Amino acid sequence: MIEAGIVHRLGHLELGDVSVAVAVSCPHRHQAFDAGRFLIDRLKEVIPIWKKENWSDGSTEWVHPGTDEAIEGPGRKP
Structure with missing residues (x-):
């Protein structure tokens, strides 16, 4: 890998918005794809x-990083 960069957006994002960008420079395409996969997996680790879910009934809940478990908030029951 020659060079790499990662940008993660902050703040409110709509469903389908791009939240992270990974750019990798390598001598060969397969190395770039492998490096990109490694970097995004490492970023998650x-x-x-944190992800805040906003529900149509107006309630919200935070999803803890690294799990699919939600942190119970006002107006939202598991």
Whole structure:
């Protein structure tokens, strides 16, 4: 790998919005794809990315990074 960069967006995102971009420079395409997969997997392991779900009934809940478990909030029951 010659060079790499990762950008993760912050704030409110609509469903389908791009939240992360990974760019990799390598001598060969397969190396670039492997490096990109490694970097996105590593990002998920190292950075605690919390996700706030906003439901149509107005309630919200936080999804803990690294799990599919939601943290119960007001107005939302598991």
